[in-house]
Amino acid sequence: xxxxxxxxxxxxxxxxxxxxxxxxxxxxxxxxxxxxxxxx
Amino acid sequence: xxxxxxxxxxxxxxxxxxxxxxxxxxxxxxxxxxxxxxxxxxxxxxxxxxxxxxxxxxxxxxxxxxxxxxxxxxxxxxxxxxxxxxxxxxxxxxxxxxxxxxxxxxxxxxxxxxxxxxxxxxxxxxxxxxxxxxxxxxxxxxxxxxxxxxxxxxxxxxxxxx
Numbered sequence: 681x682x683x684x685x686x687x688x689x690x691x692x693x694x695x696x697x698x699x700x701x702x703x704x705x706x707x708x709x710x711x712x713x714x715x716x717x718x719x720x
Numbered sequence: 721x722x723x724x725x726x727x728x729x730x731x732x733x734x735x736x737x738x739x740x741x742x743x744x745x746x747x748x749x750x751x752x753x754x755x756x757x758x759x760x761x762x763x764x765x766x767x768x769x770x771x772x773x774x775x776x777x778x779x780x781x782x783x784x785x786x787x788x789x790x791x792x793x794x795x796x797x798x799x800x801x802x803x804x805x806x807x808x809x810x811x812x813x814x815x816x817x818x819x820x821x822x823x824x825x826x827x828x829x830x831x832x833x834x835x836x837x838x839x840x841x842x843x844x845x846x847x848x849x850x851x852x853x854x855x856x857x858x859x860x861x862x863x864x865x866x867x868x869x870x871x872x873x874x875x876x877x878x879x880x881x882x
Contacts, residue, residue: 687765688758689762689766693770693773693777694758694761694762694765697757697761697800698757701742701753701800704744705744711721
């Protein structure tokens with residue numbers, strides 16, 4: 681499945697990595713583990 | 721949660737070498753890394769294929785975090801920038817190795833390519849120099865060197881097979 685950008689595909693490793701980053705970042709923010717980097 | 725903490729890695733938490741590459745310290749760190757990931761990784765996946773990208777991503781994350789943990793044992797480190805510097809290393813290694821193959825694109829585009837690479841390197845050095853002091857230079861350097869090494873190995877394997 682191609683979008684407007686020829687090199688970016690929706691079903692790709694790039695999308696999976698972005699979703700992982702986003703999920704982990706939201707988890708960090710919700711749990712509050714990233715405060716002052718103490719429990720990172 | 722899985723950051724690169726050298727003491728914990730020495731005590732057996734080797735999984736931190738990979739998990740540190742998906743953690744981010746704050747929103748700006750996160751935003752900078754995801755925007756670079758979209759630009760670099762999508763291009764790499766298009767050019768080199770998904771399997772090669774997974775290998776490059778994992779190897780550069782592990783090598784960068786090992787290098788960082790060995791050189792700076794006191795601070796806690798996290799971020800996908802190790803992988804991104806690895807991708808930059810592979811890209812520059814690929815250009816150096818295949819320099820003769822770029823003849824067909826013409827001198828103007830070749831000059832633009834060199835300028836782009838130089839601009840990328842200079843901008844990266846400047847950006848990390850004037851930024852806050854909590855940037856993990858050793859992780860970046862380690863993964864960049866790992867990327868250069870991977871591009872060399874990849875080229876050797878291809879020449880052996882073909």
